Amino acid sequence: MPQKRKVLFILPELLGPGGQELENIGFAKCLHTDARFKVTVLNFYAPFQVKELENLPKLDWDLSQLKQVVFNKKFLKIWVKSGFNFQMSLGNCFRNFPELFDAWLNAKLNTFDLCFTGISPTGLLPHILNSCIQNNLAFAYHESSIFHPKNDHFYRLMEGNGSLLISAKAKEEYLLEHYPHADYSIIKQWIYLGQEEFLKIPQGNQHPIKFGYVGRMDSGKNLQVILEAVKILKEKGHVLEFLLFGDGPEMANLKAFTQKFGLEDQVEFKGSFPFEQRHTCFSELDVFVMTSTFEGGPLVILEAMAAGKPIITTLVGDVPNRVFEDQNGYVLPIDCSPYSLSQQMEKYLDQQDLVTKHGKRSREFFLQEFEEKACQEIFKESIWDIIRSKSN
Known part of the structure; x- marks a missing residue:
């Protein structure tokens, strides 16, 4: 041997x-x-x-x-x-x-x-x-x-x-x-641990639609722009929720922003989670949102794909090989404004069938390229x- x-x-x-x-x-x-x-x-x-x-x-x-x-x-x-x-x-x-x-x-x-x-x-x-x-x-x-x-x-x-x-x-x-x-x-x-659990997550959408983020909350994730987009959508009369899973140094600032602008009914901080339970975060979401200013190959995008979720993300790292415009989500510039982000989120609010359509394509792309x-x-x-x- x-x-x-x-x-x-x-x-x-x-x-x-x-x-x-x-x-x-x-x-x-x-x-x-x-x-x-x-x-x-x-x-x-x-x-x-x-x-x-x-x-x-x-x-x-x-x-x-x-x-x-x-x-x-x-x-x-x-x-x-x-x-x-x-x-x-x-x-x-x-x-x-x-x-x-x-x-x-x-x-x-x-x-x-x-x-x-x-x-x-x-x-x-x-x-x-x-x-x-x-x-x-x-x-x-x-x-x-x-x-x-x-x-x-x-x-x-x-x-x-x-x-x-x-x-x-x-x-x-x-x-x-x-x-x-x-x-x-x-x-x-x-997906280095638990791929099958992600693939078991049922597809579909809830009412109101739940957007969300999973991961560390630090300045490089640029999460306040998402809360500002939620504020814009609320002011336009949309009913939605945004869930944040994880913790980090920016959590206090994000909570303060949420309270200042009265977004407690739209934004929920879900807290940290163990390695083996990551898939449960995605089971609560309809659409995954990531607004990082830099990434290498964001693993969380693969997790969202395997979970069958549409993705709204900035153009960072290996995103061009993972998220395809109006197929399994939407891609924004790194310096996107809250308004431009709210426009992409609004597409799912106005056309809820897109949640299922884009989610299905996300999982298909994942199985083709990242199994x-x-x-x-x-x-x-x-x-x-x-x-x-x-x-x-």
Whole structure:
């Protein structure tokens, strides 16, 4: 029997149901089910509290090899500030002072064939990449967001030293223009956990029509423009509801706006939700709305498609390959006005048969292009090719 190729997954902090967290869990589980690979996960920031990770082998901190870390002044300061939370302190120290872990990390890397990361390319990631270079270890990085100039150092280090995985045409165009010598593979995203639950969601519409958003509430999601559109529609006499699932730093501002303009009967804040219950959010919606100012490959769009929901979205990331004008939704400019957004929402209010028609097309597009088994094969073969290329 051929020897399994060993892959180390370095995960981001698993603190909420975000797309980056779901992707990394899904990628790890995908390789874990393939007989060619042996997967080990280093969740360096948070304890393992995510059910989907319980059966995956974990790379734990080896305290006997970390004496030089735990007795270092930098770690001790972090430990005190954390309220003496040892696990969290190690994670924060690793993220901010990775050089302290070099002896431990290099000993671990020597036992693997590939290191896979999908975390933000901050100071930690170039350090890990340099360690992989020193250990002649293949390195793969999935850019889940957008190529940002502030990470130029990391992307240039990747040229000739690592392999990029990307899933949007705009990312490929940017890569070819700015980093023409980079090694990269095109993959497709899928719904990493619970696809079948999304596909079971019945189609149709309610009265009043329920528009909604599912995800983190931060400034990049530009959610106030949606509330302003709801205000416009209310003033025009339309009956509708808007549901917001999730939480984040913008929630207080959004609630304040809702109260200021008397939108409590139209806007409902549903709160946070666990990973495994994401599909239940979409079961309450008729139309999904996303007004982000930037995205890579928004996973939540795939979830809305699989759930059979029409989509109103801004033109970000891989949206052009997912939402098609007047087929399964409507696409607006990134700087869309509340009025232009309200016009698209109004189409569903005035022609409620469009909810069913566009929802049906959403699910059809999803099954044609993003069904998990086909997309998983693309990902697994990309990883296999990277390891094989490094071996040769």
